[in-house]
Amino acid sequence: MLTALLARLTPDRPVLLAGPTASGKSSLALAIAEAQGRSVVNADALQVFDGWRILTARPGPEELDRAEHLLYGHRPVDADYSVGAWLREVAPLLTRQPAPVVVGGTGLYFSALTEGLAEIPPIDTSVRSAARLKLAEGGPEALIAELDPVTRARIDLANPVRVRRAWEVARQTGRGMADWHAATGAPILPPERAHLLHLVAPKDWLASRIVRRLDAMLADGVLDEARAIAPSWHPRLASAKAIGAAEFVALARGEITEADALARTAVSTRQYAKRQRTWFRRRMASWTTLDAVAISAMLRDPQEHIGFVNEIGARGTLDESRRQTYDGRTAGTDDV
Known part of the structure; x- marks a missing residue:
């Protein structure tokens, strides 16, 4: 085998x-x-x-x-x-x-x-703190409610780490995670290689x-x-x-x-x-x-x-x- x-x-x-x-x-x-x-x-x-x-x-x-x-x-x-x-x-x-x-x-x-990686800017400490506070007070649902529909449809909503990351990116950049991913550059290692x-x-x-x-x-x-x-x-x-x-x-x-x-x-x-x-x-x-x-x-x-x-x-x-x-x-x- x-x-x-x-x-x-x-x-x-x-x-x-x-x-x-x-x-x-x-x-x-x-x-x-x-x-x-x-x-x-x-x-x-x-x-x-x-x-x-x-x-x-x-x-x-x-x-x-x-x-x-x-x-x-x-x-x-x-x-x-x-x-x-x-x-x-x-x-x-x-x-x-x-x-x-x-x-x-x-x-x-x-x-x-x-598949490539979107070059998302670093997240400020204040934004991370705000995400943790919102997560602690309202749970993942509080963050999910503020995500754009396309991002909500594409990320794993059962994973609080992914949800928090998507919320932080949107708050930091004004653009949804899905929008960033749409602008992803060429991959380092294409699958066919x-x-x-x-x-x-x-x-x-x-x-x-x-x-x-x-x-x-x-x-x-x-x-x-x-x-x-x-x-x-x-x-x-x-x-x-x-x-x-x-x-x-x-x-x-x-x-x-x-x-x-x-x-x-x-x-x-x-x-x-x-x-x-x-x-x-x-x-x-x-x-x-x-x-x-x-x-x-x-x-x-x-x-x-x-x-x-x-x-x-x-x-x-x-x-x-x-x-x-x-x-x-x-x-x-x-x-x-």
């Missing part, structure tokens, strides 16, 4: 590999990199920070020894970072030969890379892996990681958006129990995986879909769940009935 996949991946083109959290995309990226002499480039907005290696599931020493990894943990935990900054850093890496494997779960990074791969996984399989990964994080020392960060941690930091950061910092400070921290983080992670799967399904319909369960079994991933093993299609895609099951349309409703 891996041999068939590798045969389709020409070394002169970057491989873009997207997938929801805990789907095994890092393991597949490493396998591709090792087999073809490629480097692995991070496309996860939280793995760029140096303070949360365990919590964000950044590659460990063993993985780093097996292939070169770039843009992982290279920014201070208290630094700001944006998709624009990531694009500027990733652009020169794409010219390497063999071309790298770009892997992660931040959909905005991939869309900006392959890359191999586009999307790991698809059923929610129950992901949920099981999420629980086991949290247990592994606890065993690997995530609480020590939180204790080291807690004195300088602030919820407004970009790195604070890491799922579980607030919970494990609260645990480190003695504010909640270990059981509460694990339970809350598990729920948040499942909700995040649902948002990722929805976003990828809508925005990556033309990408080659790979069966995460079969890939995991093939790679003998330690978190592999035997009960869900399936064979990948001859062309590396899922047929429609199985795609619907994986999307949650026939498998039941995701956690909300």
